[in-house]
Amino acid sequence: MITTRILPSALLDVRSPQRLLERNAMVYRRSWMVIFSGFFEPLFYLLSIRIGLSALVGDIEVGGKLIPYDEFVAPGLMAAAAMNGAVLESTMNVFHKWRQAKLYDSILATPMSAGDIAIGEIGFAVIRGLMYSTAFIFTMLALGMVKSAWIVMSVVACALIGFAFASIGMAWTTYMRSWADFEYVPAVTLPLFLFSATFYPLSSYGSWSWVVQLSPLYHGVVLVRASNLGEWSPSLVVHAGVLVGLSVVGMAVTASRIKTLLLK
Amino acid sequence: MPPPLITARSLVKRFGDLVAVDGIDVDVQPGEAFGFLGPNGAGKTSTMRMIGCVSPVSSGRLEIFGLDPAHEGRAIRSRIGVVPQLDQLDQELTVMENLVIYARYFDIPRAVAQSRAVELLDFVQLADRADDKVDPLSGGQKRRVSIARSLISEPELLLLDEPTTGLDPQARHLLWDRLHQLKERGATLVLTTHYMDEAEQLCDRLVVMDGGRIVAEGSPRALITEYATREVLEMRFGRGRNEERVDDVLGVGERVEVLPDRLLVYVADGESALAELHARSVIPESALVRRSSLEDVFLRLTGRTLVD
Numbered sequence: 001m002i003t004t005r006i007l008p009s010a011l012l013d014v015r016s017p018q019r020l021l022e023r024n025a026m027v028y029r030r031s032w033m034v035i036f037s038g039f040f041e042p043l044f045y046l047l048s049i050r051i052g053l054s055a056l057v058g059d060i061e062v063g064g065k066l067i068p069y070d071e072f073v074a075p076g077l078m079a080a081a082a083m084n085g086a087v088l089e090s091t092m093n094v095f096h097k098w099r100q101a102k103l104y105d106s107i108l109a110t111p112m113s114a115g116d117i118a119i120g121e122i123g124f125a126v127i128r129g130l131m132y133s134t135a136f137i138f139t140m141l142a143l144g145m146v147k148s149a150w151i152v153m154s155v156v157a158c159a160l161i162g163f164a165f166a167s168i169g170m171a172w173t174t175y176m177r178s179w180a181d182f183e184y185v186p187a188v189t190l191p192l193f194l195f196s197a198t199f200y201p202l203s204s205y206g207s208w209s210w211v212v213q214l215s216p217l218y219h220g221v222v223l224v225r226a227s228n229l230g231e232w233s234p235s236l237v238v239h240a241g242v243l244v245g246l247s248v249v250g251m252a253v254t255a256s257r258i259k260t261l262l263l264k
Numbered sequence: 265m266p267p268p269l270i271t272a273r274s275l276v277k278r279f280g281d282l283v284a285v286d287g288i289d290v291d292v293q294p295g296e297a298f299g300f301l302g303p304n305g306a307g308k309t310s311t312m313r314m315i316g317c318v319s320p321v322s323s324g325r326l327e328i329f330g331l332d333p334a335h336e337g338r339a340i341r342s343r344i345g346v347v348p349q350l351d352q353l354d355q356e357l358t359v360m361e362n363l364v365i366y367a368r369y370f371d372i373p374r375a376v377a378q379s380r381a382v383e384l385l386d387f388v389q390l391a392d393r394a395d396d397k398v399d400p401l402s403g404g405q406k407r408r409v410s411i412a413r414s415l416i417s418e419p420e421l422l423l424l425d426e427p428t429t430g431l432d433p434q435a436r437h438l439l440w441d442r443l444h445q446l447k448e449r450g451a452t453l454v455l456t457t458h459y460m461d462e463a464e465q466l467c468d469r470l471v472v473m474d475g476g477r478i479v480a481e482g483s484p485r486a487l488i489t490e491y492a493t494r495e496v497l498e499m500r501f502g503r504g505r506n507e508e509r510v511d512d513v514l515g516v517g518e519r520v521e522v523l524p525d526r527l528l529v530y531v532a533d534g535e536s537a538l539a540e541l542h543a544r545s546v547i548p549e550s551a552l553v554r555r556s557s558l559e560d561v562f563l564r565l566t567g568r569t570l571v572d
Contacts, residue, residue, distance in 0.1 A: 022368055
């Protein structure tokens with residue numbers, strides 16, 4: 001089978017990843033507010049843009065249509081919220097559980113596998129990101145910024161963003177040696193947040209727009225923006241494909257790293 | 265005889281150039297309490313990790329329940345309980361939750377997990393700490409939680425890696441008592457230890473490991489009979505003066521062992537040996553006659569300052 005050649009064996013042995021969700025739900029049950037910590041940042045951005053900046057900037061053209069600036073930015077912030085949630089959970093929290101709490105060592109002594117841990121933890125990070133995104137939709141709804149019932153599709157788009165960032169984030173975390181290495185995380189996510197056609201359209205970047213297209217978040221922003229406007233085009237499949245591809249690579253790397261580092 | 269629960273033949277574990285386990289043969293029978301005794305770095309933990317299917321075999325053959333860990337690790341792990349050397353309890357959960365979620369990793373239904381957790385916390389005398397976080401517990405209490413946790417899946421085989429290292433004597437005795445009870449119920453225990461008294465207390469049979477190899481095998485009693493005398497006469501002549509008194513004590517026992525702080529004379533009757541030395545006017549600062557132990561076997565086998 002071709003998948004067996006592309007995917008490492010660690011990712012094929014997955015049976016009960018949902019146990020990690022169960023475990024993390026047990027932990028957050030007591031401190032569920034913490035899980036929303038990363039939601040407020042994009043929310044404050046949205047409010048500040050709506051209150052002041054939007055009037056100064058005026059309308060923006062998207063696909064031949066003019067929309068107010070705050071409605072242009074909102075989907076970008078929503079995509080960023082999904083990224084933030086996924087990255088927070090898959091980097092710092094995973095590192096703590098892996099290196100300090102030795103949680104994965106004890107789980108690997110049970111019938112659970114390296115693949116179960118990789119998929120379970122990534123899945124939980126996605127859920128955390130989705131909680132931010134969903135809260136964001138309700139905020140947009142309350143502010144009258146939702147343009148189309150297709151906004152529900154943005155949840156799917158945010159799930160793809162979450163998977164891509166959680167997978168890459170956790171894979172990256174397996175290479176981190178100390179807390180100092182986490183200085184690099186915002187050094188990556190902040191430029192992604194600012195330069196993924198979040199605050200201005202791709203055309204503003206002129207001949208540099210190809211750089212923007214290297215950002216995984218850009219592909220997510222395009223998907224969320226399309227959902228909010230309810231405007232679909234075949235090119236969206238490519239954007240979704242990029243996120244799916246990154247997810248698969250990240251999950252595969254994570255699963256095999258757990259296997260080589262903890263099952264030695 | 266039933267087939268062995270664990271069979272190892274020429275089992276080897278290598279980490280790069282380092283050979284941690286250097287070709288060992290082991291059979292563990294159902295219902296047996298089997299020990300790996302040896303100093304740090306002898307290869308005990310590496311062996312345990314291979315048996316626990318969390319470390320691939322470098323070469324040789326290993327079967328647990330007749331299954332191959334390389335291909336049926338998940339199936340084997342579902343029938344094993346593990347008490348790791350350092351308690352790897354979930355710090356973010358309570359004692360009770362630790363047991364319940366661990367059961368869930370074994371796909372045990374939540375209700376069953378709950379009721380087993382209650383029973384097990386009772387068994388390890390921690391029912392009153394069920395809703396506490398793990399961190400404030402003492403070392404002995406944490407180890408007891410680890411044992412309760414390892415039993416939640418009702419394992420056919422229990423692996424304990426240095427179960428009482430770092431515990432105070434009272435905590436050790438409580439733990440030994442619980443492990444004895446498990447033994448009486450027919451559990452198969454495999455444990456590592458560098459405490460000779462622990463091996464004597466708990467193990468029906470043990471292997472002594474040194475440098476990745478097995479240097480002796482048998483029941484604690486048989487090993488003592490084979491490698492030591494019935495009694496040991498311990499004498500202190502004062503720091504630095506023990507070595508020079510070796511010649512004086514030669515001949516009263518079968519063997520003399522020199523340690524930095526004392527001389528050990530291996531002899532069938534310690535009191536009469538001491539009396540004979542007194543007659544020769546060899547008067548130590550202090551003297552003590554005791555029964556020989558696995559410690560003496562170990563001293564003999566690993567060949568530390570052996571003087572005949």
